[in-house]
Amino acid sequence: DTAVSQTPKYLVTQMGNDKSIKCEQNLGHDTMYWYKQDSKKFLKIMFSYNNKELIINETVPNRFSPKSPDKAHLNLHINSLELGDSAVYFCASSQGGAGGGNTGELFFGEGSRLTVL
Amino acid sequence: AQSVTQLDSQVPVFEEAPVELRCNYSSSVSVYLFWYVQYPNQGLQLLLKYLSGSTLVESINGFEAEFNKSQTSFHLRKPSVHISDTAEYFCAVSDEAGNMLTFGGGTRLMVKP
Known part of the structure; x- marks a missing residue:
């Protein structure tokens, strides 16, 4: 049961397109x-x-x-994609705090590799 | 503002040899320090962390790191590496409020047979 899940894992698209990456965490x-x-x-x-x-x-x-429709989901929408947007995008979650609160631990998804042609 | 410098972008080492991955940070406030590991095609996982107390912290798979406040360092060490330790290692820092985790540029550990 994956703690932080992202979709899609791979995304290949043309310059100028709009795309979204979804993320969900079941860690509360x-x-x-x-x-x-x-x-x-x-x-x-x-x-x-x-x-x-x-x-x-x-x-x-x-x-x-x-x-972020609710605290378990954080989606990323990208308009007018450019070549420089090619990268791996990671979603992460933590309990409290912008850097992980008093435990400091972030839990990462497996990443979404975006390739813009 | 905080920053993290990992001095070595790649560290090749033979299996069963010792290794040290260097990390230095700068911050105007007290910090928490972390090492994360990224295996190929995976997300990052926490390897170990220093929040307070003993300056020497250990992971379950034999890595250790020592917080040295005077040298602003948090170097990662392992006395004998395995092929399976081949991965990218990231040092990170946050302030004690747990705000804004900042990562170093990563060090690729390459363990050769």
């Missing part, structure tokens, strides 16, 4: 995140939601729009 955590991992494995936080409210919004283009 309050906080969820989207991270972007580039081709050099560098991990950068994009967004963080706590109980459906946006609490971290790093310098990410407006083409990226997160949506």
Whole structure:
């Protein structure tokens, strides 16, 4: 029973298209995140939601729009895809706090590899 | 603001040899420190963490890390590595309120037979 699950795992699309990645966690955590991992494995936080409210919004283009219908779900919609959006996108969750609260532990999904052609 | 530097992007090592993966951080406040591991085509998993107390922390699979406040370091060590330890290792830091986990650039550990 997967704790943090993302779909799709792989996504190949053309420049200019719009796509979404979905994330669900069954851990009962309050906080969820989207991270972007580039081709050099560098991990950068994009967004963080706590109980459906946006609490971290790093310098990410407006083409990226997160949506949290409830605290167990955090979806990522990307408009007008560009070549530079190609990356692996990781969803994560934690119990409390924007960095994991007083336990500090984030639980990651397996990633969604986006390739923009 | 916090930052994390992992000095080595790749560390090749032979099986059963010891290894050290280096991590230095900078922060103006007290911090929590973590090592995460990413096996190929998988998400990150917590390997070990320092929150408070003993500065030497251990994982269940033989890794250990020591928090050194004066040197602002949290190096990861294992006395004898296995092929199965081949993975990307990420050092991370958050402030003591648990806000904003910041990752280093990662170190690829490559264990050769």
